[in-house]
Structure formats: structure tokens, C-alpha cells
Amino acid sequence: MPELPEVEVLARHLAPLIRGKTIRDVTVRRERVLRPTSLRELGLKLTGAKFLQLRRRGKYLLFTLRVPKQKAPLRLLGHLGMTGKMYLLAADAPLPKHAAVVLGFGKTKFVFEDTRYFGRFTLDTSAVEKLGPEPLEKEFTVAVFAAALKKSSQAIKVKLLDQELVAGVGNIYASEALFRAGISPKRPARTLKLGEVKRLRQSIRAVLAEAIRCGSTVPLNFMGIGERDGLFYFGSAVGAPDFYTERLRIYDRAGKPCSKCGVVVRRIVQAARSTFYCPKCQSR
DNA sequence: CACCATGTTCCTTG
């Protein structure tokens, strides 16, 4: 379920549920997700530790824990990959088929479920140091963005997926932001004019902010999940306002009419990923 | 059976 907005909403929901909770036991059912941390080290360090904080950086979750008798807090990094989810269950509730890591709290348990196991749950936090600016923060300036784009001849859509350029944009919101800005996904990054760079930056911010707003207002259930809500993208949560289902204006709409001009939306493949665009609204 | 999928990393090629 994972691009920046989904991770942000997850962090906001999860933070109050785990804050102050002490980990009594650690169960790892798929060691791959710990990479490169060993099963032994994770169990050793997490058992007895208490959750203090949870924040998001790009598509990563950063947990801060307090270890008894230790001054320095412990940092834990989570990434949802393509199919990861995190939520709490009652201690006696059955685990899903693809539960990768389970942390026992006593009456409840924290579950990291990940069908494809592309996600991570690890003590190695080095990945966040390589990330570019947070798109919704002040650090994501026109100057920084424009300078980075000038250095690249990659197609702009492909470049937007580079987490060193800007952290948190994924395949869906890259198409959405370009559609909103009226820029062709095929344009080499370095050919964007300053006005287009400004528009694109604003579109990225607007698209992400709107998605966070939607996720924050929709009734999502993170405690004792029953339904399989993959969270946002294609779901239509019960009682959700109309704009929730109409939120994606270009992604996955190949063959349908463009919402702005009616021309048929196209799907192309760039860097082995699908890109959706309107050939008229995004002709250059 | 075929092809598609929200992400990242590694390998090869130029």
C-alpha cells in the first residue's frame, strides 16, 4: 500500500496505538524482511524495549524505542515494499498467512504483514540518509528541484521515481503529478523550463497533500483489521466521500476519456513501469 | 497460460 501519503497516514494512525507499549516477545516468520539485521540481533534488542515515537521519512517509517538501562534510543526502520501493512491485533487473534514479523505487547500484538516480502523491518536505518528532500517541507525548493532536474537526461516520469531527487513519490503519484502539471512524461528532465519545474513541484505537493487528506478523513481501521483494505488506491471504503474513488485522475485509466479534455488516456512503459498520460493535455 | 501489480537493488551494457 505504499507511497508517501499512505505511509504518512499509517504513521499517524499507528503512532498513538503503539506509543508507550513494551515489546514482550518478537516473532519473525520471514527472515528476509530483516535484511541485513539478523534474527538473533532483532530479538535481543527489541525484547523489553518500549515504543516512543514513530515518524515518516519518504516511504520509510522510523520507530524510536527506549531500551531499559540504555541512554541512547534504539532506531528501527520499516518499509512496506509493494504489499506491506502494519496494524495491531488482539493477542489471541489468528495471524494472516503472510505475517512477517509479530511483536507481542501482552493483550495486543503488532503485525507486519507483507504478501510479497519486498518490505523491510530492520535495525539498519542507513537507507534514509540517501533520501532527497521531503516534498511537503520547505527544503523542497524550486532551486534545488530545478538544479537536480538539469543534471538528468532521463525521462521526467522516470526521474520522479528517484528517491534522491525527492523522497516519497512512487509510480502512481508520478503520473498524477505530471497530469496535473500538464507535462509529458517523456520529456527529458533537463529540458523542463523553469515555469514547468515550478508547476511540477506544486503539482507534486498538491497531489500528495490531497491524498493524505483523503486518507486522514476516510474511516480506516488499524485495530483488529477485518476487511482487507489495501488502504487507498483502488479501494472504496464504506461511507467514503465520492472524491475518494475519483482521486486518481490519470493512473490506471488507459482507454478511458481524459477527465479534462475527453481524449483517450494512454498507457506506455518507461523503465519497465506503467505510465499513464493524456496525449492532448500532456503533449509537451 | 499470459500479463499485470503501490518498490528497491543488483547486474550488465555502453
Add this chain to the structure above:
DNA sequence: CCAAGGAACATGGT
């Protein structure tokens, strides 16, 4: 060294 493209990772949906 860099850029770019593709495959790999693993499972499930259509």
C-alpha cells in the same frame, strides 16, 4: 565513474 535498461525478489489477481 556515470547513465540507462533490465532482471530479480515473491505472491496474487484478472
